[in-house]
Amino acid sequence: MKQLKYIVLSLLTLGMMACENELVDDLRDRNNPPTDPLPDLTAGSADFSNYVSIGPSFTAGFTDNGLFIASQENSFPNILAGKFANAGGGSFTQPWMSDNFGGLAAGGTRITDPRLVFGGAGPVPLESVIGPVTVGTDIVLNNPSGPFNNLGIPGAKSFHFIAPGYGNFANFPAAANPYAVRVTGNTPNATILELATDQNPSFFTADLIGGNDVLGYATAGGDANINQITDPAIFEGAFNAIIAGLTANGAKGAVTNIPYVSSLPYFNAVPFDALDPTNPAFGPLIPTLNGIFGQINLVYQALGQPERSIVFSETAASPVVIRDESLADVSAQMIAAFNASPTFPLFVQSLGLPAAAAPLVANLLGATYGQTRQANSEDLLTLPSASVIGTVNSDFFAFLTGSGIPAALAGQFAVEGITYPLDDRWVLLPSENAEIVAAVDAYNATISSVASTNGLALVDVNAILTEASTTGIMFDDYNMNTDLVFGGLVSLDGVHLTARGYALMANSFLQAIDSTYGSNFEASGNLARAGDFPTNFSPLLQ
Structure with a gap:
């Protein structure tokens, strides 16, 4: 009887194991259903031989x-x-x-x-x-x-x-x-x-x-x-x-x-607003830059072109300054406005130049900013401009110093994308x-x-x-x-x-x-x- 009991228990155990294996197999089949073999490759009506x-x-x-x-x-x-x-x-x-x-x-x-x-x-x-x-x-x-x-x-x-x-x-x-x-x-x-x-x-x-x-x-x-x-x-x-x-x-x-x-x-x-105020080479200069451009912005406003005003933020990224040849060239009007302003010689003196240099500075500012604005999201800056923005434009620097502007001041007014507008080759308008x-x-x-x-x-x-x-x-x-x-x-x-x-x-x-x-x-x-x-x-x- 003992032997019969063990035989029955063994059969029950085997039966349970078989059921368990069937359950595992069933779950495996559900998780990994059989896939049809991929069809053979055919070229259709194309001939790829050559x-x-x-x-x-x-x-x-x-x-x-x-x-x-x-x-x-x-x-x-x-x-x-x-x-x-x-x-x-x-x-x-x-x-x-x-x-x-x-x-x-x-x-x-x-x-x-x-x-x-x-x-x-x-x-x-x-x-x-x-x-x-x-x-x-x-x-x-x-x-x-x-x-x-x-x-x-x-x-x-x-x-x-x-x-x-x-x-x-x-x-x-x-x-x-x-x-x-x-x-x-x-x-x-x-x-x-x-x-x-x-x-x-x-x-x-x-x-x-x-x-x-x-x-x-x-x-x-x-x-x-x-x-x-x-x-x-x-x-x-x-x-x-x-x-x-x-x-x-x-x-x-x-x-x-x-x-x-x-x-x-x-x-x-390259983002259009690439000028970061946390950049130590740019941020500390923002108040001075805004003061200088403030004078230029007054002329833009007087000429009915306030949208050309250039202002740099001290808390957020600012757009770079670009030359836009699609704008009306107001260089001559700007030069005339600067020369007619009684306070312009004082501005020139604030730059460390003699008041007698006012006509020269008026000509330089008018020629530089007559077709200028800050970039916007519709402007596409080319990839190489990343290595240009913030550098000194050597040709313009040489022009300024050759015009009698001291080297230190010339360097400040020749910074690409900030005081010197990015040329057309760097921006897709x-x-x-x-x-x-x-x-x-x-x-x-x-x-x-x-x-x-x-x-x-x-x-x-x-x-x-x-x-x-x-x-x-x-x-x-x-x-x-x-x-x-x-x-x-x-x-x-x-x-x-x-x-x-x-x-x-x-x-x-x-x-x-x-x-x-x-x-x-x-x-x-x-x-x-x-x-x-x-x-x-x-x-x-x-």
Whole structure:
């Protein structure tokens, strides 16, 4: 009986354990439901056997203000080629740089500098961290031989892709691009488009063509004397010619539109109110500055221009002082008002100058502040302005001292963004940005029409960067935004993407290709993964 009792107990225990195991298995099944296997990858109606990419710096993989081996490895066309290889794609050749320093030389003479790196507080030149380097990529001594599937030409405008001799060293620097020189090989007068079409591509990407047509003007602060916006009619002709050439033999492809420059950190990383009263080099001077500008503000008010008044706060950040050429120039009226004021000589004496210097000071103040105001939230300060604001403008300092102003006083009146208005090249004014927006809208209308007419996939880069600059955009587990350094999307130069940003761009291409040509890169699990791509490169990468 005892034995029977133990047998029964054992059976009960086993039964309870079995029930418990079934419960655990049931819970495990509920938490990890079976998943259907992913479908096999299909190319749909696209043929990726011979893929060629054409475009400016994004195509090349430009990042951190340079092109170097690691950045080329992470270019979005190279990422795409890796995915295309799983769907019948062939080899993909790039014009490799010589090292990971970046920069270019011509016959041993440096023509562009090495890349930027993170210096702890912000972007700094590579050489400021590791010391001098020799730029090894030389457009005279060691150009690679093509043909190249990646025809990304940093700096190229739309019409440059159809310009003969753009890659001929004999035309450098006036009418040739050093990156184009590296890809033309034995046919220096061939156009970049011809280099692409001669390969008879079965599939192509053409990205951000037209981006540099507005970017050069924007980075110059809207100074048309430095760089001009390409007329939309010229862009339309160039873009139509490029797509006509690429599709002549039936190739399919994908194109992108152009983003607004205001979504890039190059134009929004530096705040318009950059003057901090807690800065020991600025804060203690605020009462004196307000006293000086108080005299100038009285003239603005008398001229019916009170909105131009310049006042610095002792408790909050103040806007920088800028020159706005869209304002009416009231220099002559200001000079006349100063000279007519009976108290102006006393003001001049308060500066440590003799009363007899009043006409000279009147002329200097009128000429300096005749088209001046403080910046507002609609003004876009360019990234390089961060290193200019608060420094002494050496040219204006020399002018003042040459006019008889003592050096100490000249230094006080030549401080960029405070007593010396920031020049146009450092600020993109609302009127100038409006010109850019109008051009971008015209370009994008052309791109959309041409893509639709030719049945091409269209990637809305404008929408992607707008979303990233407002709410951020999710890429796997990462929220990517356009904050400089820490946003993860845009590299240290404030314009070009990080490696992870280019991976996001590659995925946007793949999704557009899926939608247009019936491939299934996304559904089959063939998108790039964010964690496989870095957001910055070490200074030690050589």
